[in-house]
Amino acid sequence: MSKYTTIVGLEVHVQLATQSKLFCRCSTQFGAAPNTQTCPVCIGLPGSLPVMNREALRLSLRTALAIGCEIPPLTKWDRKQYYYPDLPKGYQISQFDMPMSEHGYLEISDAKDRFETKRIRILRAHLEEDAGKSSHDESAARGDSLIDLNRTGTPLLEIVSEPDMRGALEARAYLDELKLLLTYLGVSDCNMQEGSLRVDANVNLHLDESGERIATPIVEIKNMNSFRAVERAIDYEAIRQYTLWQESRQKIGDVPKQTRGWDDAAGMTRGQRSKEESSDYRYFPDPDLAPVRFSSEEIEKSRNGLGELPAALRARLQSEFGLSLYDAGVLVNQGRELVDYFFAAVGQGAPAKAVCNWVSQEVLRVLKERELGIDAFPISAGQLVDFIAKLESGQLPSSRSREVFDAMHSKNQSADQAMQKLGIEEVDDSALENLCRELLEANPQVVADVQGGKQQAVGALIGQAKKKNPNADPGRVRGICLELIGRGL
Amino acid sequence: MALTTEEVEKVALLSRLQFTPQELASLTAELGKIVGYVDLLGEVDTTGVEPMAHAIELLNVTQDDQTRSSLTREEALANAPKQNGEGYLVPAVLGD
Ligand SMILES: [Zn+2]
Numbered sequence: 001m002s003k004y005t006t007i008v009g010l011e012v013h014v015q016l017a018t019q020s021k022l023f024c025r026c027s028t029q030f031g032a033a034p035n036t037q038t039c040p041v042c043i044g045l046p047g048s049l050p051v052m053n054r055e056a057l058r059l060s061l062r063t064a065l066a067i068g069c070e071i072p073p074l075t076k077w078d079r080k081q082y083y084y085p086d087l088p089k090g091y092q093i094s095q096f097d098m099p100m101s102e103h104g105y106l107e108i109s110d111a112k113d114r115f116e117t118k119r120i121r122i123l124r125a126h127l128e129e130d131a132g133k134s135s136h137d138e139s140a141a142r143g144d145s146l147i148d149l150n151r152t153g154t155p156l157l158e159i160v161s162e163p164d165m166r167g168a169l170e171a172r173a174y175l176d177e178l179k180l181l182l183t184y185l186g187v188s189d190c191n192m193q194e195g196s197l198r199v200d201a202n203v204n205l206h207l208d209e210s211g212e213r214i215a216t217p218i219v220e221i222k223n224m225n226s227f228r229a230v231e232r233a234i235d236y237e238a239i240r241q242y243t244l245w246q247e248s249r250q251k252i253g254d255v256p257k258q259t260r261g262w263d264d265a266a267g268m269t270r271g272q273r274s275k276e277e278s279s280d281y282r283y284f285p286d287p288d289l290a291p292v293r294f295s296s297e298e299i300e301k302s303r304n305g306l307g308e309l310p311a312a313l314r315a316r317l318q319s320e321f322g323l324s325l326y327d328a329g330v331l332v333n334q335g336r337e338l339v340d341y342f343f344a345a346v347g348q349g350a351p352a353k354a355v356c357n358w359v360s361q362e363v364l365r366v367l368k369e370r371e372l373g374i375d376a377f378p379i380s381a382g383q384l385v386d387f388i389a390k391l392e393s394g395q396l397p398s399s400r401s402r403e404v405f406d407a408m409h410s411k412n413q414s415a416d417q418a419m420q421k422l423g424i425e426e427v428d429d430s431a432l433e434n435l436c437r438e439l440l441e442a443n444p445q446v447v448a449d450v451q452g453g454k455q456q457a458v459g460a461l462i463g464q465a466k467k468k469n470p471n472a473d474p475g476r477v478r479g480i481c482l483e484l485i486g487r488g489l
Numbered sequence: 490m491a492l493t494t495e496e497v498e499k500v501a502l503l504s505r506l507q508f509t510p511q512e513l514a515s516l517t518a519e520l521g522k523i524v525g526y527v528d529l530l531g532e533v534d535t536t537g538v539e540p541m542a543h544a545i546e547l548l549n550v551t552q553d554d555q556t557r558s559s560l561t562r563e564e565a566l567a568n569a570p571k572q573n574g575e576g577y578l579v580p581a582v583l584g585d
Contacts, residue, residue: 018554019554019555019556020554020555020556020557025552025555025556025557026556026557026559027556027559033562033575034562034575034576035562035565035566035575035576035577036559036561036562037559038559038560038565039559039560040560043560043565051550051551051552052549052550052551052552053551053552053554054551054552054553054554055553055554056554057551074542076542076543081503082503083503083504083505085577085579098542134579136581143581144571144578144579144580144581145578145579145580145581146573146575146576146577146578147576147577147578147579148575148576149565149577280499280503282503285542285543287543287544289550290543290545290547290548290549290550291542291543291548292548292549292551293548293549
């Protein structure tokens with residue numbers, strides 16, 4: 001029994017895959033030269049008027065429905081006011097008390113059963129604009145910071161979970177599942193390096209102190225640049241908070257919520273300048289933007305167009321095709337195209353488990369090595385089915401299957417062509433028996449050993465058999481030899 | 490409604506403004522008058538009136554997601570108090 005439970009809630013900011021910004025038509029393309037994608041609206045010049053991007057609304061609605069959110073009858077945008085150099089208007093257009101969606105959930109499970117399948121409740125998902133970027137030349141000591149406003153006004157969907165995760169493992173599972181879902185939905189490229197997906201974590205501890213349930217103060221962790229960093233930061237923070245609790249005995253409410261930044265190189269969180277003074281954002285409805293009402297037709301249309309999502313797909317692979325949760329996860333994590341390849345092969349009669357094994361091991365290996373997508377994979381689903389059938393019937397010895405597989409994808413050959421080129425043909429039983437008899441006669445010591453009870457002595461003959469006939473199947477050679485010895489040759 | 494000096498000080502801090510004690514005193518009085526004027530609205534009986542999210546009854550004002558040309562960098566930076574031809578220069582932003 002652990003001394004404490006780590007409680008985690010996550011705020012995920014997802015950049016939506018629109019061409020233009022949320023309230024102006026400047027490009028959202030990543031990587032452009034600084035300050036070449038701005039206009040009077042996104043740099044907050046007087047007299048400019050923001051107008052809502054219809055595609056951003058569509059993508060938000062699609063995501064909100066996929067995470068099981070309710071869509072309120074009316075939604076509006078508010079100004080969240082604070083002063084920061086990367087926020088040219090002096091306020092961020094966000095959503096305060098009437099978010100576009102609320103009360104959803106995401107189910108997480110673990111193929112290795114390290115935690116039980118559970119629903120993580122989602123408090124809300126709201127649509128807001130991104131800020132710009134500031135950079136500071138460290139070498140310039142006290143020099144100026146450079147502000148690039150290209151990113152200002154890019155649409156972000158902020159997905160706020162309830163504090164339903166217990167520890168880093170569940171937080172990681174939630175992030176992996178959310179990212180996979182967003183990828184299936186096609187609403188974001190989810191590229192963490194380019195900042196398309198950003199995560200803040202709220203962490204505190206629950207502990208039992210002589211029968212009393214105690215919660216420690218909540219700490220918000222920022223600046224985590226990978227899912228791995230999120231896991232490490234949570235693990236670090238739990239230990240730090242437990243140590244601090246033992247010293248200070250501070251409970252939730254005793255001190256204001258603290259913000260700490262993750263330092264990945266140092267492997268620790270550091271306290272950030274208190275923003276207590278600016279915690280009063282003085283939200284008020286943005287008078288420049290009209291509220292939005294999603295019609296029920298629009299909501300139904302969006303819901304019907306979600307397609308088969310990862311959780312449903314995994315469930316189907318398990319129930320209809322008998323795959324394990326782990327195997328289903330491996331296929332689904334690679335994207336819908338790979339799952340479709342699996343379906344195509346199974347649909348042509350190949351056994352699901354065999355197809356799954358070849359796809360999740362050899363096919364994925366080759367795709368990775370050759371940096372290909374499944375759409376460009378040289379072995380068609382039909383050819384894979386043919387290959388597996390030859391293997392299952394014994395026409396292709398399993399010991400040589402990898403050679404054939406490699407020839408098929410590297411030389412664009414069919415299973416038949418590859419086997420022919422490699423000189424693989426089925427060795428019939430009588431030929432194999434003759435071969436075994438020859439070997440046993442030449443190796444009386446092996447025969448004596450087996451008769452003396454050491455069956456494994458036969459192993460010494462398998463290498464010799466393969467030298468004499470590369471198509472000899474090791475399993476069959478072993479079986480026939482034992483049988484012959486048993487019959488007294 | 491009368492504002493207190495503390496309230497005005499807080500709003501000034503949030504707005505990154507600094508005032509002398511004299512300015513603070515006169516602003517407290519002036520702001521108090523403005524807020525008092527808006528308070529007049531409180532005299533209207535709104536019993537049974539549904540709250541509005543916006544001053545005008547418009548909904549769903551949207552545009553297609555089609556990019557248009559942006560300002561040139563020279564234009565964008567033209568009014569900056571300090572810039573280096575690439576971006577706006579501001580006093581060092583350190584940490585976060
Ligand atoms: Zn713009």
